[in-house]
Amino acid sequence: MSTSVEPFNRLVKLAARAFYDDITTKGDNQPKAGGRSDNRGIAVVVLDALTRRQWVREEDLAKDLKLHSKQLRRTLRFFEEEKLITRDHRKETAKGAKLYSAAIAATADGQQVGKEGEEKVKLHTHSYCCLDYSQIYDVVRYRLHRMRKNLKDELEDKNTVQEYICPNCGKRYNALDALQLVSLDDEYFHCERCNGELVAESDKLAAQEVGEGDDNARRRRREKLKDMLQKMEVQLKPLMEQLSRVKDLAVPEFGTLQAWEARASAAGRAANGDSSSNDPSKSSQGLGYGGTPMPFIGETKVEVAFSGVEGKDDVKPETSTSSLKVLPPWMIKQGMNLTKEQRGEVKQESKMDGTLAAPAVELSDEKKSINGNDAQSNLQDEYVKAYYAALLQKRQELEEAAKKQQESSQTLNSNDVSDSSSSRQVGMKSKRVEIDGDDDWEEAPVGASTIESFKVNDLNFEAEASGDDEDDIWEEG
Amino acid sequence: MFFHIILERNMQLHPRYFGRNLRENLAAKLMKDVEGTCSGRHGFVVAITGIENIGKGLIRDGTGFVTFPVKYQCVVFRPFKGEILEAVVTMVNKMGFFAEAGPVQIFVSNHLIPDDMEFQSGDMPNYTTSDGSVKIQKDCEVRLKIIGTRVDATEIFCIGTIKDDFLGVINDPATV
Numbered sequence: 001m002s003t004s005v006e007p008f009n010r011l012v013k014l015a016a017r018a019f020y021d022d023i024t025t026k027g028d029n030q031p032k033a034g035g036r037s038d039n040r041g042i043a044v045v046v047l048d049a050l051t052r053r054q055w056v057r058e059e060d061l062a063k064d065l066k067l068h069s070k071q072l073r074r075t076l077r078f079f080e081e082e083k084l085i086t087r088d089h090r091k092e093t094a095k096g097a098k099l100y101s102a103a104i105a106a107t108a109d110g111q112q113v114g115k116e117g118e119e120k121v122k123l124h125t126h127s128y129c130c131l132d133y134s135q136i137y138d139v140v141r142y143r144l145h146r147m148r149k150n151l152k153d154e155l156e157d158k159n160t161v162q163e164y165i166c167p168n169c170g171k172r173y174n175a176l177d178a179l180q181l182v183s184l185d186d187e188y189f190h191c192e193r194c195n196g197e198l199v200a201e202s203d204k205l206a207a208q209e210v211g212e213g214d215d216n217a218r219r220r221r222r223e224k225l226k227d228m229l230q231k232m233e234v235q236l237k238p239l240m241e242q243l244s245r246v247k248d249l250a251v252p253e254f255g256t257l258q259a260w261e262a263r264a265s266a267a268g269r270a271a272n273g274d275s276s277s278n279d280p281s282k283s284s285q286g287l288g289y290g291g292t293p294m295p296f297i298g299e300t301k302v303e304v305a306f307s308g309v310e311g312k313d314d315v316k317p318e319t320s321t322s323s324l325k326v327l328p329p330w331m332i333k334q335g336m337n338l339t340k341e342q343r344g345e346v347k348q349e350s351k352m353d354g355t356l357a358a359p360a361v362e363l364s365d366e367k368k369s370i371n372g373n374d375a376q377s378n379l380q381d382e383y384v385k386a387y388y389a390a391l392l393q394k395r396q397e398l399e400e401a402a403k404k405q406q407e408s409s410q411t412l413n414s415n416d417v418s419d420s421s422s423s424r425q426v427g428m429k430s431k432r433v434e435i436d437g438d439d440d441w442e443e444a445p446v447g448a449s450t451i452e453s454f455k456v457n458d459l460n461f462e463a464e465a466s467g468d469d470e471d472d473i474w475e476e477g
Numbered sequence: 478m479f480f481h482i483i484l485e486r487n488m489q490l491h492p493r494y495f496g497r498n499l500r501e502n503l504a505a506k507l508m509k510d511v512e513g514t515c516s517g518r519h520g521f522v523v524a525i526t527g528i529e530n531i532g533k534g535l536i537r538d539g540t541g542f543v544t545f546p547v548k549y550q551c552v553v554f555r556p557f558k559g560e561i562l563e564a565v566v567t568m569v570n571k572m573g574f575f576a577e578a579g580p581v582q583i584f585v586s587n588h589l590i591p592d593d594m595e596f597q598s599g600d601m602p603n604y605t606t607s608d609g610s611v612k613i614q615k616d617c618e619v620r621l622k623i624i625g626t627r628v629d630a631t632e633i634f635c636i637g638t639i640k641d642d643f644l645g646v647i648n649d650p651a652t653v
């Protein structure tokens with residue numbers, strides 16, 4: 001299900017640096033103005049930016065990159081010709097723009113689907129672009145193949161027109177004159193002027209560099225070619241390795257702009273649990289999205305580091321956070337080892353509702369900075385601060401307790417858990433108010449990281465497996 | 478490569494062909510004049526497949542001949558650089574071999590013949606691999622790639638190579 005984009009993005013970045021590093025996209029009418037208008041490197045920047053996006057409106061991209069939209073369009077047109085990206089142009093109504101915004105919102109942060117009426121677009125033609133990963137894979141491979149073939153062909157004198165020279169009068173001929181040169185008497189070519197026997201000039205390259213020292217020139221040229229071939233193999237090695245790594249992976253496919261929009265906003269709605277029927281993309285929901293939500297790229301990962309907890313956060317966060325979280329019913333399967341709290345059963349509920357204030361008092365007593373009575377009315381950030389401090393303290397206590405009572409942990413632990421969870425409820429309550437989508441994105445990084453690590457293993461395996469047949473692919477006959 | 482194209486030509490017709498069969502006469506003369514010729518631009522005219530349109534005739538001053546602009550459909554054959562062709566070997570010598578693909582003559586010089594094939598002189602000069610399994614001699618069919626063309630007003634000459642993947646002898650009548 002998870003087609004991962006990361007290895008392909010790496011491929012794009014490598015290819016960008018290898019082949020498009022010094023591309024300038026100048027308009028024909030622009031004079032060569034030297035330094036100022038030199039926009040080398042822009043191609044790389046644009047490609048990199050595209051690896052962090054899916055379908056993107058070109059105006060928005062220009063804005064993000066602080067580029068003039070004309071300049072960006074020129075670069076994009078170049079990449080379209082290079083077959084690296086697909087583009088889509090459409091006349092847009094306000095509705096169409098909204099559709100896109102909805103999709104973007106869904107991919108960006110999973111919040112607020114559809115900025116209502118923010119962008120009223122008249123009927124304007126808008127262009128969108130998107131990397132075409134499967135084609136990029138082919139294009140890069142083909143390009144490497146052509147490079148290697150050209151060099152090898154030249155090294156082996158393939159595709160070169162044979163030249164002949166008359167040793168008597170020095171007149172030159174080439175293979176295209178062959179018909180006039182054949183003689184019926186023997187099996188050699190003869191000079192038209194003096195009927196001398198022609199000798200083949202074994203190298204076209206030498207012939208190009210006219211005059212004296214033919215042998216030297218030829219040898220130099222051959223050396224240069226060999227050198228180039230070798231350099232190519234060395235310098236493009238990372239790219240080739242990435243190609244072979246990516247070889248058997250499923251290629252990320254964003255589909256057409258319309259399909260992508262529909263899919264993205266549908267996925268966004270699903271993530272939010274938002275089934276509002278007036279969603280702008282509702283109308284186009286029908287068109288083909290295959291059910292699998294896109295793995296969204298460029299997601300921001302948030303890591304919260306508690307100071308002083310770094311060393312020991314292996315086990316503890318597990319107990320303190322996940323134990324109290326009420327799992328949604330569809331996640332609970334038979335045979336899962338869950339506490340009652342996790343199952344969201346009544347006892348916990350009543351605790352939450354009825355005795356909310358009590359743990360808060362306990363907490364603040366321990367902390368000695370906040371008065372229990374004021375707790376509810378205090379500013380929220382103070383509350384949060386207290387919560388984190390308490391949590392930290394609790395953790396340390398827990399650890400000590402765990403050290404002491406390792407053997408009889410089973411019963412004690414459950415106590416601890418309920419204890420810590422109740423203490424956390426307070427914080428949760430206050431936190432719930434400000435970050436509502438909490439549950440959603442708290443889970444996301446966990447899932448992503450596991451996928452990531454799995455992927456890495458997979459890649460290594462891949463590289464090992466296909467390491468040796470890489471050579472065979474392009475071998476010339 | 479073959480193309481089916483429409484070409485135009487001014488035909489001069491002697492007054493004695495005028496009459497009921499004027500059009501048939503024009504078509505017959507067109508075939509006789511055009512088929513088998515070669516122009517550098519379009520290649521060899523292989524066959525005329527139909528008359529598209531015959532314009533109004535114009536009487537030439539002094540002679541009585543009439544000129545008709547005739548548009549006709551025809552099949553042309555034009556070799557291109559990089560094209561793969563199948564051809565019949567016509568002559569083998571020390572410098573390489575000549576082959577024909579229809580009207581086109583192709584020369585393959587010896588450095589574009591695989592290195593493991595050596596020239597053998599005799600009544601039947603040929604290029605043979607060291608183990609004798611592959612032999613290029615007169616009347617062999619070979620698949621080759623065109624690497625250069627010389628296009629004159631009335632002639633096209635090509636040079637080719639068999640030093641690449643999937644090129645070389647495809648059928649040797651001597652061994653069948």
Ligand SMILES: [Zn+2]
Pocket residue numbers: 166167168169170171191192193194195196
């Ligand atoms: Zn001479």
